[in-house]
Amino acid sequence: MLKAHFKKKLPTFDLEANISLNSGILALVGPSGAGKTTILQCIAGLQTPSQGEIKIREKAVYSSEQGINVPIRNRRIGYVFQDYALFPHMTVEKNVMYGIPKKDNISNKVLTVSKVLEMLKIEHLRHRYPNQISGGEKQRVALARALMTEPELLLLDEPLSALDQETRGTLQQELLKLQAQWQIPFILVTHDPQEAEILGDQIIKLDRGRQESIRGGSLKIG
Amino acid sequence: MDFSFIPIILSLKVAFAAVIIVTCISIPLAGLMAKREFLGKDVVESIITLPLVLPPSVIGFMLLFVFGKNGPLGKLLEQWFHTRIVFTLAGAVVAAAVVALPLMYQSVKVAMENVDPNLEKAARTLGAKELRIFITITLPLAWNGIVAGLVLAFARSLGEFGATLMIAGNIPGKTQTMPLAIYFANESGDTGQASILVIIMTVFSFMVIYGLNRWGKKSQHDSRGGGDNA
Numbered sequence: 001m002l003k004a005h006f007k008k009k010l011p012t013f014d015l016e017a018n019i020s021l022n023s024g025i026l027a028l029v030g031p032s033g034a035g036k037t038t039i040l041q042c043i044a045g046l047q048t049p050s051q052g053e054i055k056i057r058e059k060a061v062y063s064s065e066q067g068i069n070v071p072i073r074n075r076r077i078g079y080v081f082q083d084y085a086l087f088p089h090m091t092v093e094k095n096v097m098y099g100i101p102k103k104d105n106i107s108n109k110v111l112t113v114s115k116v117l118e119m120l121k122i123e124h125l126r127h128r129y130p131n132q133i134s135g136g137e138k139q140r141v142a143l144a145r146a147l148m149t150e151p152e153l154l155l156l157d158e159p160l161s162a163l164d165q166e167t168r169g170t171l172q173q174e175l176l177k178l179q180a181q182w183q184i185p186f187i188l189v190t191h192d193p194q195e196a197e198i199l200g201d202q203i204i205k206l207d208r209g210r211q212e213s214i215r216g217g218s219l220k221i222g
Numbered sequence: 223m224d225f226s227f228i229p230i231i232l233s234l235k236v237a238f239a240a241v242i243i244v245t246c247i248s249i250p251l252a253g254l255m256a257k258r259e260f261l262g263k264d265v266v267e268s269i270i271t272l273p274l275v276l277p278p279s280v281i282g283f284m285l286l287f288v289f290g291k292n293g294p295l296g297k298l299l300e301q302w303f304h305t306r307i308v309f310t311l312a313g314a315v316v317a318a319a320v321v322a323l324p325l326m327y328q329s330v331k332v333a334m335e336n337v338d339p340n341l342e343k344a345a346r347t348l349g350a351k352e353l354r355i356f357i358t359i360t361l362p363l364a365w366n367g368i369v370a371g372l373v374l375a376f377a378r379s380l381g382e383f384g385a386t387l388m389i390a391g392n393i394p395g396k397t398q399t400m401p402l403a404i405y406f407a408n409e410s411g412d413t414g415q416a417s418i419l420v421i422i423m424t425v426f427s428f429m430v431i432y433g434l435n436r437w438g439k440k441s442q443h444d445s446r447g448g449g450d451n452a
Contacts, residue, residue, distance in 0.1 A: 073346055
């Protein structure tokens with residue numbers, strides 16, 4: 001599904017990523033500054049690696065050898081930003097609808113805004129603006145917005161770090177449920193080893209650009 | 223004493239036309255300068271800002287050179303469109319636009335630079351093309367700066383004197399805008415006409431500055447932007 005091996009030169013160290021993911025949740029864990037976000041951004045196309053190859057569904061979206069660098073908008077990757085990056089001048093509904101693929105009327109997908117809002121329990125927030133909702137709710141809106149694009153892969157950058165303990169626990173469980181429902185691989189960045197334990201089917205620990213696999217298999221709890 | 227309203231009407235015409243031109247130029251220009259890196263960017267930036275610091279007489283001289291009978295653009299306009307810029311109201315509009323451009327440009331550019339780049343990145347991951355991002359994300363979030371720029375550009379256009387005098391001349395009823403009318407009324411001893419225009423200009427300018435300050439404070443207070451990207 002996702003195969004990525006690339007290098008990226010950073011100011012203080014060289015980052016090396018070697019990721020293979022078929023399904024489930026991959027948790028990237030490590031202290032801040034370890035290069036976790038850089039890995040996500042390289043996969044999404046927000047940053048360009050120095051060399052290597054990234055393949056999604058056997059199709060190269062980046063390859064230094066073949067000179068391929070597919071623009072972000074064509075990679076079909078959902079991205080949930082650390083600070084959610086909701087558009088402050090649009091309602092929750094407008095935010096969620098922003099990325100709906102245009103060809104949608106031809107395709108027979110039945111993914112409607114209402115369904116996704118319902119799934120994430122934010123239907124009552126439809127007409128609110130981002131500054132009128134809580135952090136946990138913003139998180140759900142950001143998730144809904146990313147999922148509406150029908151991505152083949154979902155990247156989450158510290159999705160729960162800004163939330164209080166209780167909301168965090170709830171959302172962890174919901175992320176697990178969502179992943180099972182949606183059947184696309186998630187890559188989740190976190191600095192919290194415990195969170196990685198709870199969420200990760202596969203766990204990769206990063207430190208100053210070097211990676212170490214902790215949990216590799218298909219064992220899944222819950 | 224018979225007071226003439228014509229300079230006021232001419233000034234308003236010039237200011238409106240200049241603001242339209244300045245808006246059309248400065249929004250795409252500011253977008254380009256705020257979001258893109260290219261060779262010679264600093265040079266372009268300096269050229270756009272130059273009218274802010276150059277004496278109006280220098281701008282007037284340059285405009286005469288470019289739009290004059292034998293100037294490169296002047297010749298072109300004469301041959302192809304049989305129109306002239308020098309000593310017409312169009313000349314006053316050009317002069318006003320040139321001096322107002324840097325004000326609007328700066329205001330819009332700063333506002334666009336302040337739009338959180340993460341929002342534009344988010345739009346990109348949602349499949350939006352650059353033009354759509356500019357229209358649906360960057361522009362609305364830079365709205366305050368655009369409005370402030372519009373008002374400043376309008377006020378500056380209304381007050382343009384030196385360059386206008388050189389390129390459009392002082393033709394009463396044709397190119398004599400308010401600042402020119404004040405100067406020449408005063409020269410000829412018609413202090414009545416001059417002082418009424420002075421009062422109008424002062425009150426208007428005060429209202430512009432006061433209004434902008436009030437509005438700036440208010441929109442800072444209830445800005446929607448700060449909420450989720452602190």
